[in-house]
Amino acid sequence: MKNVIVGQSGGPTAVINSSLLGVYKTAKDRGADKVYGMVHGVKGLLDREVVDLSTRFKNDLDMDLLKRTPSSFLGSCRYKLPDIDGHEDVYEKIFSLLEELEIYAFFYIGGNDSMDTIMRLTDYGKKINSPVRFIGVPKTIDNDLALTDHTPGYGSAAKYIAATTKEIIRDGLVYDYPVVSVIEIMGRNAGWLTAAAALAKGEDCEGVDDIYLPEKVFDIDKFLARMQSLLKENRSVVIAVSEGVKVADGRYVCELSEHVDYVDAFGHKQLAGTARFLAGKVAEKFGVKTRAIELSSLQRCAAHIQSRIDVTEAFNCGGAAVKAAFEGRTGLVITLKRVSDEPYMCITEEADVHKIANVEKKVPKEWITDDGTNVKTELVRYILPLIQAEITPLWVNGLPRHIRLHSTSTIK
C-alpha cells in the first residue's frame, strides 16, 4: 500500500493548483492508496493538519475548477525547518507522523525556500534510513529557481503582466497632454517578471519606453534625464520598473523616499512604493501628470488569464515528481529543460535538491541593454513561448468559477 502526501509552500501562483492536480492524479493512476494534503505546508503537518484529498476532488468538474483556481488550495506557509543539529525533535515528530500515515513519498510544491524543506528532510531521512522519498515540485512567479529553464507560475504571471501593460499603454494615450505612467512589477532581486512588460510591444502596440530590472544599478539622475528626453518625443511615456531596483549604495529606490506611510506594530517603516517614488520625482521635476500603477497581488492570482503552456507544465511537473518517487528516487527537484524554441518543446528532468535549495537565479546581464533601460531580444524570445495559448475560465453567472478551498481537517 502506497500513501503519499503533498504540500504547497511560499507565495501562490495562478497554476500552483495544477501541480497539485498533477501529483494527485498521477499518484492515483500509479496505484497510490491515499493522497494526503498538508494544510499550510509543513507547518500544518507539524500541527497534524492533514486532509485526505480524495474526499475533496470528487469528479472531473472539481479537477477542472481546481486547475482554474488561483492561490494555494491547501494553504501555504513561510515556515523553514530548523537545522537538524539541535532540533532533532522537530524531525522526529515529522517522521513519526509520516510513519503513522504510512507515507511512501512526500511532495512539496514551492520555490527555492521551500526546496530547503525537501533538502533537510532528505538529509534527515538518509540519516535514519527512512524509506520515504522526498521530491520537490518547482513553483514561483519569480522564475528565480536554479537549474530549470523556467518555473511553473512564471508564464501565467508574465502573460498577465504583458496583457495588462498593453492595456495601460492604450489607456495612457487617450489624452492630448503628457502623462508618465510608472508600472511597478514584483521581483525583489530578479527581474524576470518586470522583463515580461517587454512582450507588450508588437504590431498593434508601441510597447513600454523603458524597463528597469534589479540586476542593474538604478541611477535616479540618469532616469530623470531619460524621462526628459522621452517627454520631448512622446505624449505618453510608460515605464516598467521592478519593485527591487536599487541605487549604487545598495538602498532600494523606495527607501529613498522621505515620506513614511506609517510605522507598523513591529516598528518597521512602511514606505511608498518604487513606482510612487519615481512618479513623484517626475511630477516634481517636469510638472507633468504621472500615474503610479502597482500590479500588486494580481500578478500571482489572476487565474482568469492563465497561460495554457504554464498550466500544462505545472501539471507535468507534479506528475514527473510522482514518477520519480514511484521509481524509487529521492532528494530531487523536477526541472524543465527547453529542447527547442521554434517550435517550443520542453521536457521534465530531475536535479539534486542540494543544488537548487536557497539558490536564486537572476536575469543574465547579457540580456539587458548596456544602458540598463531595456531588455534585449534574447530575453523576449525566452519568455514568449511561456505565455502561449489560453485556458478558458469556467464562467458562471458572469464570473470565473473556482473550487472552494480546503477546510482544515485534523488527523484524529
Next chain:
Amino acid sequence: MKNVIVGQSGGPTAVINSSLLGVYKTAKDRGADKVYGMVHGVKGLLDREVVDLSTRFKNDLDMDLLKRTPSSFLGSCRYKLPDIDGHEDVYEKIFSLLEELEIYAFFYIGGNDSMDTIMRLTDYGKKINSPVRFIGVPKTIDNDLALTDHTPGYGSAAKYIAATTKEIIRDGLVYDYPVVSVIEIMGRNAGWLTAAAALAKGEDCEGVDDIYLPEKVFDIDKFLARMQSLLKENRSVVIAVSEGVKVADGRYVCELSEHVDYVDAFGHKQLAGTARFLAGKVAEKFGVKTRAIELSSLQRCAAHIQSRIDVTEAFNCGGAAVKAAFEGRTGLVITLKRVSDEPYMCITEEADVHKIANVEKKVPKEWITDDGTNVKTELVRYILPLIQAEITPLWVNGLPRHIRLHSTSTIK
C-alpha cells in the same frame, strides 16, 4: 449627402469603442456618406484634427478588433465648452467647421461632463437655426449618469472588479496568519463601482467582509472597531473601499494622511491613497499584516474581461443615436431602460440633454446597509445582469490583439 461626425470625451472605458462602432456602422447602413472622427474630442475639432473613419476601418477584422480595444480610439479630452455669452467666437468656429464638412449630425460619446458639450451646441444651434443634429451617447465606468438605468462601460468595469476581487480573496486566504487586504476602487462621488465588489460572494467565494461607499459618511473609529471584531473571527479580512469616502467634516479619508508623497509642479500635495491610509491605520493599531491594493486604471481599460451585455449595449447606444438624428431629432442623450430583471431585458430610449448634462446619479441610500458597512441585495440584483456573458479576446501570440489607435489627420 449626409456626413456625420463623432467624438469621444472624458475617461475611457473598455467598451467606448463599441459605441464608436455603433455610430459608424449604423450611419453607414443608413446611407451616411462620410463618417468623420474628432481626434481628442471637441478640442481636437477646434484644431481641425479630424479623421475620415472609413479610411481606418477597412474590414470586419478591424471592427472586431475595435470592439476589443480599450481606451478611446479617437483619443479624448477633458475640455468643456465656455458659456455661449461672450464666447460666440468658439461656437462660430465650430459651426463653420461643421458647415465646411457638410455635417448633418454630431455625436459625442461621454459622461455627464461631455453631455454639457452636446447641450451647449444644441442651444447655440437653435439660436442660429443650424440644421445640425446633436446627440449624446452615454459612457462612463462610474455609472453616475441621470435618467438612464445604467451606462455603457459600467458593466465591464464591474465584471473586472468582481472577478479580480474573487481572486484577491482567494489569495488572502493562503497563509495561516491574519491579513487585512484593502481594495481601493474608483468613484470619487458615487459608489457604483465599489459596490460591484459585492458580486464576488457566491457558492465558491466568501465575498468581501465590508464595502464602503462615498454615499455614507466614513467613521475611522467605527471602521477600526469593525476590523477588530472581523479579525477575531477571520484569518483573512478583505475590504472594498471607494477612493471617495469622506469623514464627517467633509474631508476625503486620503486627506487625513499626515504623509505627503510629493508636491507636484502646481503645488498640489499628492497624498497616499485611501487604501494605503486605512491599511496603515490597521497595521499600526492591530499589528497585523495589511495589503493596500489599488485597482487603478485597469478598471477602465481591462478589455480582456469585457461584459458581452455591456459591449452589445454600448454598440446599441451608438446605433440609437444615429437613428434619432436621422429621424430628425436633436438635443438628446440615448438612455437605457431596463424592462425586466429576469430575464434581463433592456431597451434604448431618448432623454432631453438638459436633464442629463452635469447631473450626478449616486447610489440610493436604501441600497446601502444602515451601518454603512455593506450593500443590500437590491444593489447586487441591479448589477448582476450587467456583467453577464463574455466576449473572447482575439488572442495572437499569447496576448489580446488590439487595433492601432488613430494617427492624427488634419483637414486641409
